[in-house]
Amino acid sequence: MKPEKAVLTGRALRETVEARARHLGFEAFRVTQPHAVPDLRERLPAWLAAGHHGTMDWMEERAEQRAAPSALWAETRSIIMLGMNAGPQRDPLELVQMKDRAAIAAYAQRRDYHDVIKGKLKELGGFLSARSGEPVKVFVDTAPVMEKPLAQAAGLGWQGKHTVLISREHGNWLMLGAIFSRAALESDTPETDHCGSCRRCLDICPTDAFPAPYRLDARRCIAYLTIEHHGPIPHAFREKIGNRIFGCDDCLAVCPWNKFAGAARETRMAARDDLAAPPLAELARLDDAGFRARFAGTPIKRTGRDRVLRNVLIAIGNSGDAALADEAVACLQEPDPVVRGAAVWACGRLLARERLQQLFASYGGGEAEADVLSEWGLALR
Incomplete structure (x- = not known):
């Protein structure tokens, strides 16, 4: 023994x-x-x-x-x-400038x-x-x-x-x-606040999610809206979301204390190359099986395809790239009304009014859910 x-x-x-x-x-x-x-x-x-x-x-x-x-x-x-x-291995703020690609929070790229x-x-x-x-x-x-x-x-x-x-x-x-x-261990000394007068994290927030320093209103936070929120993204925040399809690193990335930080050393926490800045068109075409295979083992998979596709369509609408309009048009046939509503919004941002009218005429009109019809009404204004 x-x-x-x-x-x-x-x-x-x-x-x-x-x-x-x-x-x-x-x-x-x-x-x-x-x-x-x-x-x-x-x-x-x-x-x-x-x-x-x-x-x-x-x-x-x-x-x-x-x-x-x-x-x-x-x-x-x-x-x-x-x-x-x-x-992260690169500055997350670089990703939000790549309008035809998806910006994914650093922690979810692994x-x-x-x-x-x-x-x-x-x-x-x-x-x-x-x-x-x-x-x-x-x-x-x-x-x-x-x-x-x-x-x-x-x-x-x-x-x-x-x-x-x-x-x-x-x-x-x-x-x-x-x-x-249940073991008794000696406590360490609490850390004190070293933010001083700096407010970079507050000032960069695209949606003004901080009603005051040290207070977060999750309802305005892009991380909450793209991950936790299940319904349509409120119109007031859609343009401000930009190309962020899963989370937001803006307030983290500007912190001056990051000058002491290094990239993750744990090999299983290494970022995946295919999630660094994936093309929006590529993500919009994923069916359920493709979504699960692409995001296997990542936090993104837990959110589910429909919610992520909703976010991808918002990003497509924000891209200003007419070449991506066909991806939004294809998603008008999605079963989930929240996804279809996001597709209508993206089409409204990228297509001419005449083309929108043609799409609406073939869409089914009154057979659609009220919220999707509302999206059409806004797009056709």
Whole structure:
């Protein structure tokens, strides 16, 4: 029989687990306590009450657990916050100038970080449990855990005026995970705010999604509109979305703290060449099987073809490229009315009125859903 490993505590436990975390590819490791962010009990309900979460009902459904980690697991004594660098290889702002191509958020141009980080968290959690003799729970993004405030309390960085965590070592590009443990670990010092008077992230936002510094109205955020929002994109934001078909990196890309950041080092977090700036025409032609094959293993696949195609059509309408009009015309036959509505809008932006009238005459008129007919009415004005 192999001898049992001795149970570690205190500094020895911390150093052993941190070394293992570094070995697994985590570039940031800090510890905090479940009661380290007491004002979450006021901040989160106020944000929800203002409706700034939009249709993300899951934010409200487990709000008590989000606001108090001990409500998620009462036995928690320590919270290890971990970060993995996911810095892009090129400036994301270059992509939004390529009007005939799709701009995809840097984190989505690669394998789904949930899969990569969750596996490593489970391995590290098992290692911690074996060395401490105490149970653990691991979380990455999908659980009711407020990772960014906890990461600030642990000293990984601070929440900038755009509400995203900023690290002095990795800029805006850390992907976060958490391990809740019953083991007692010494806490790190919380990070302080280093934004100063800078407001680059606020000023660059195309849709003015920040009603005030450190506050985000998700209903105006391009990331929310292109990923979380299920219905038609509100007309007020369509032109401002530009060619962004999945997420938006503008407020992240302009942060001056990125000068200390580097590209992702974890090989499974490397960006895929075919997702760097794919042609809009190519994406518009993907059927369901083609969509699933193209985006297999990425966060984009979870959003689904119809929502992404809606976004692609908005980008086509914003391209100013008449050569892409045929792609929008082809999508007038799509089963999903939201997709058809986006196709009508794109046609209205790219085609002459006479051609639009011909298309409407052959479209079916009164057989269409009211919202699609409304799109036609606006296009034919």
